[in-house]
Amino acid sequence: MGLMLACEVALHDVPVVVLERLPEIEWRPKAEGITGRAVDIMDRRGLMVGVAETPITPPTAEQRARIAAGERRPDSLHPKAFPGARHFASMFLLRPESPDLLVPQQLLEEDLARHAEELGVEVRRGHTVTGFTxxxxxxxxxxxxxxxxxxxxxxxxxxxxxxxxxxxxLSGIAFPGTDGITTGYRAFAEIDDPDFHLPGWFRKDRGLLVYEEGPPRFITLEFDGPPENRDAPITAEEFQESLRRLSGTKVTVTEVKKITRFTDNARQAETYRSGRVLLVGDAAHVHSHWSGPGLRLGLGDAVNVGWKLAAVARGWCGEDLLDTYTSERHPIGVQTLEIQRASIALMRPGPHVDALRRLLKELLLRDEANRQLTALVDDLHISYDMGDPSPAGPLVGRYSPDLRLRRSDGTVRVAELQRTGRALLLDLAADPGLRALAEPWSDRVDVITADCDDAPADALLIRPDGFVAWSTPADPASLTGALTRWFGPPAGTA
Ligand SMILES: Cc1cc2nc3c(=O)[nH]c(=O)nc-3n(C[C@H](O)[C@H](O)[C@H](O)COP(=O)(O)OP(=O)(O)OC[C@H]3O[C@@H](n4cnc5c(N)ncnc54)[C@H](O)[C@@H]3O)c2cc1C
Structure with a gap:
């Protein structure tokens, strides 16, 4: 998240240094992709563009049926098999209209490093922070x-x-939460008997076993408590034991190529700011990584606080703007931890949880329930409490849709316009008064006059993080208040 945040700040010409203790990007198994809102965040900064714009093909009727049948089928139903499919507690969900980007975390990091270099961020690799005051x-x-x-x-x-x-x-911010109850391994490894188990995702007496063929990839999850020593080197033997316990076979691991050990402790920083220190990404919250919330949550943090930090550093806004980082993002972290605890609870072995899962799966066959849960899992539900919305319009606090705007010079999407990281005032009803009102903020806010077929309002003020800060039918005069609140007093009056 350091690179992402650095880019967000550097977009506003604020100098930033990244200190990273690793001399180079580490290729151990981590996130294997991002979904939903995280893809949108990337799109709005022009990151991973070639991949992100790959059209999402809705699953066929047959694929839908297989996803709905979920783990009851012995064949592999990994969500990656079907674009748009997601899983929650290894129960498969469907959200074809929400994008996904299935690439290893390290490719995202490489793209971010490239972006950071273009923006002039100074990245110092091999530099470890040992303390601060x-x-x-x-x-x-x-x-x-x-x-x-x-x-x-x-x-x-x-x-x-x-x-x-x-x-x-060192900042003294408390990190309350719950301890892990599981130990898991994610590994690329070779085994002596490729037929030791059917490929796929399976509930077992002790937990969960995932086995995918070529190159062989494994995930194990057991409910015997957290690892005794999380810092101990991971041995092939301990992973082999886990595979044997779950599969009930005598499989032998002949080579471990890459492996990670994980648990599900769920903790969250009490505040995301202490004086001149902010916390972003996993530093602010940890939780199980099932359904992949880590990067999404962290990227959401970075785009929420990046422009605010830049605005304060540039002297446009007072430090109190940074307090909205905690007030907006902390509740999202709370929700994520809730969902992740629920997900772990639903993966516990045993007949009681089996029954609960059957019940839930029936519910998830209903479109509405499926849509609601996938929106939660993909962070599509997020809106921020930005105070009383009535003076600033009903859309305030909601995420702006990626509208297609028609201008004399062609069609452009909101996401493309946001790649500069600047705020946008969309004037979709050709109101010259709006442009005049926003003129004093022209160094921070771009005014775009365009036609739009599915405009949710005649005018919208969109923050750099994509959230609506003001919209019609609020009184145009209230636009000045919204501009001042989020972007500071007009140039020359501070
Ligand atoms: C096995 C596994 C699978 C996962 N799968 C998914 C998934 O599918 N989807 C998903 O979204 N997330 C997944 N995650 C979680 C995801 O990887 C994390 O949420 C994400 O890496 C968090 O990014 P971060 O930048 O906040 O922290 P990190 O990735 O931990 O980065 C922190 C960086 O800070 C550096 N650092 C630490 N201390 C210092 C210091 N003192 N000085 C200088 N540098 C320092 C570290 O070297 C590191 O590079 C998974 C994680 C694991 C372990």
Missing amino acids: QDDDRVRLDVDGPDGPYRLEAEWLAGCDGGRSMVRK
Whole structure:
């Protein structure tokens, strides 16, 4: 998330340095893709564009039936088999109209690194932050670099340093939550007997077993508590034991190519800001990674706080703007942790959970239930409480649709216009008064006059993170209040 946040800040010409302890991107199994709102975030910054614009083909009727049948079928129903399919607690859902981008996390990181370089972000690899102090004006970091230790001063520090965040610990922000109850492995490995088990996703007496062929990929999940020592090196033997316990076979692991061990502790920082220190991504929240919420949540954090941090650093806005980061994003984290705990509970082995799953699967055959859960899983439901919406319009706090806008120079999508990271005022009813009202903010807000067939309002003010800050039919005079609230006083009046 560090790279994403750095890009968000750099889009507004604010200098930023990324300190990363790893000398290069680490290729151990992590996220295998992003879905829903996370793909949209990428699209709105022009990231992973070639892949993201691959059209999503709705599943055929036969595929729909197979997805609906879920794990009752012995054949593999991995969601990747069908574009648009998702899983929740290894029960398959369908949301063909919501995009997915099935690429390893490392490719996203590579694309972000390229983007960061283009934006002039200084990325220092092999530099470990070992401590910091802060006062009212600055943060002072102790860094261990390839040429030895040094000090670095900055106005702000964003801890994007993962679930065991040193920044979070040193800032004294509490991290309450629940301990893990599972131990799992995700591995690319070779085994002596490729027929040891049917390929697919399977509920077992002790947990879950996933086996996919060529190249052989495994996920195991057992409900015997968290790993005894999460830092201990992972051995082929412990993974083999897990495979044997779940499959009931004597399979032998002959080679482990890549492997990760995981659990499901669910914790969230009490606040995402302490003075000049912010927390973003896993540093702010950890949870099980089933259904892949980690990157989506972290990317959502980064695009929420990036432009705010830049606005404060540029002197456009006061520091209180940064408090809306916690007030908007913390509740989303709470919801995600809830969903992830529910998902783990639904994967527990045993006849009681079997019964619960059967019941839930019946419900999920109903379109409405399926749509609601997939919207939750894909973060499509998110809206922010931006205070009383009545003066600023009914769409306030909601995510702006990716409207197709017709202008004299052609058609353009809102997502394409947002690639600059600037706010947009969409004038969809050719109201010259709006342009005049927004003119004093022209250094921060682009006014776009266009026609749109499915416009939800005559005019919308869209923040850089895609959320609506003002819309008609609110009184146009209230636009000035919204512009000031989110982007500061007009140029020259601060
Ligand atoms: C097995 C597995 C499968 C997963 N599957 C999915 C999935 O399918 N979908 C999904 O969305 N998510 C998944 N996740 C979760 C996802 O990988 C994380 O949510 C995501 O990596 C969080 O990004 P982050 O930048 O916040 O933290 P991290 O990726 O942990 O990055 C933190 C970075 O900070 C660096 N760092 C730490 N301390 C310091 C320091 N003191 N100084 C300098 N640098 C430091 C680290 O080297 C690291 O590069 C999975 C995770 C695992 C382990």
